[in-house]
Amino acid sequence: MNTEKPLTYLLGQTMNMVKLKLLSTFKDNSIELTLEHFIILHYLSEKEDLTQQDLANHFLRDKSIILRQINTLIDLRYIVRITDKDDKRKKNLILTKKGYDMLVTARQTAEKISAELLTGVTEEELIHFENVIQKIQHNTGHKNEGCNC
Amino acid sequence: MNTEKPLTYLLGQTMNMVKLKLLSTFKDNSIELTLEHFIILHYLSEKEDLTQQDLANHFLRDKSIILRQINTLIDLRYIVRITDKDDKRKKNLILTKKGYDMLVTARQTAEKISAELLTGVTEEELIHFENVIQKIQHNTGHKNEGCNC
């Protein structure tokens, strides 16, 4: 299995272009979210009672980074942090209505951009693409928490 | 064309995992290169007489960021910066022997990791994958300088 360009080259370059595109569209639509904030909100909307440690594991980031990002999302009133009733060390992160509304708006924009960037890509190709992405993620050896299997 | 997860989510997450994997392997093999430095060296090895502005355009980064990255690569004696003989504003960036040797070593590691991360991916899937990546890059609207067409 050999690519003419390093995998990091392909992924990094593409990611960067997609990110720039999305952030500029966010700006055009007055959506004041960084990409990381958007992704955190998205993840929080999918799972209940996530803790900061959960996010740190999932996104492979230091927990102090997650903490500070959560802090700014709390300042924006997009989420709240409440102590877990069973384990008082843990803090559950809960999406607020305001946060959800912002997420919906941002997600609409993101989906529009996604669709735009995937024009010319057939359904079959997309399935292959996502399949490869998933295999790569699996091969990194980090346990996939999203599989629920 | 619709993904259940935002495109940025798929790409960003994967990129992050691949990056962590590659950087830790670099460290294990005493390769003192950031991902950006590796990618810049790789690009410089492919084209002659590139300027900093060329790199800034290609990687869609601010030219001051490129300048600083180039500065550290020069400090490491991996590249040299010489004034263009025709246009004294421009500086051509030239890979040194030392830089090339480092690139070869890093590239070997990167290829090993790429192969590892692509285990289980068929040749056909990989072709589809690269095809989709290319279409995405094309759809961002940034002119592709690599096409030479």
Place this chain on the structure above:
DNA sequence: ACGATTTAGTTGCAAAAGTCAACTAAATTG
């Protein structure tokens, strides 16, 4: 020809992101 504009590179400054170790409080282990 020459003043105005553009381009490539550089610098400084401030904001953001990431690193790392230390610390508190709660839970778990043996």
Place this chain on the structure above:
DNA sequence: CAATTTAGTTGACTTTTGCAACTAAATCGT
């Protein structure tokens, strides 16, 4: 119940990034 582990927090520090201003060289328009 003492020792260890876990979740979260804080502080200090470095790196990275983004933006605007600036210099020098080239180009453009008349």
